[in-house]
Amino acid sequence: MEYNTERTHLNMPEYGRIIQQLVERCKELATKEERNEMAIAIVDFMGQRNPQLRDEENYKHKLWDHLYILASHDLDVDSPYPFPTMEELQEKPKKMDYPKLQGDFKFYGKSILQLIEMAIKLEPGDEKDALIQVIANNMKKSYNVYNKEHVQDEVIFRHLKDLSQNRLDLTVLDSLEKSKIYYATNRNNKNTGRNQQNQNNQNKRRNFQNNKNRN
Incomplete structure (x- = not known):
């Protein structure tokens, strides 16, 4: 053996x-x-x-x-x-470089930094303004999820200004609710919810009629 x-x-x-x-x-x-x-x-x-x-x-x-x-x-x-x-x-593998976020803003994530860089490179105009407002809205959502508390818009504006090194500024807005992006997003969400409710009601009526015909 x-x-x-x-x-x-x-x-x-x-x-x-x-x-x-x-x-x-x-x-x-x-x-x-x-x-x-x-x-x-x-x-x-x-x-x-x-x-x-x-x-x-x-x-x-x-x-x-x-x-x-x-x-x-x-x-x-x-x-x-x-x-x-x-x-x-x-040979030991090289140490990976992890993305670093400024200060205490880790909860915003790397994608926000990438969007900020994209917005900085855009020429002044409606497209740039719209992207900045989208960034601010997403920052607000991320902040509320991470911190489990409501955040004032001026705090988001200040964070956006810090993350962009003063190159993006929304302090001219009183609040995000007054931006076109906010209204467009919420309108789409409401329409989506309304359409879904209508579809559900139609399905219920169809099921009821089918059961009635069988009986």
């Missing part, structure tokens, strides 16, 4: 013992042509055993890298991709 402790080390256990043994056999082949042919077959087999890798970008490149790792970085074949070095594999 052969115990796992007596077998060769599995460099990548997720591929299993069979593929590890195939790689070891490939290394022992006498000619490079034979090794190349078997290496291609092994990579194809690895892809079949791990179909989820096909959803990843450059999955073929990754499979060849894994083949080289399985061979303990000692495999003389012609790879379509450069094999990774030990240094590259041991």
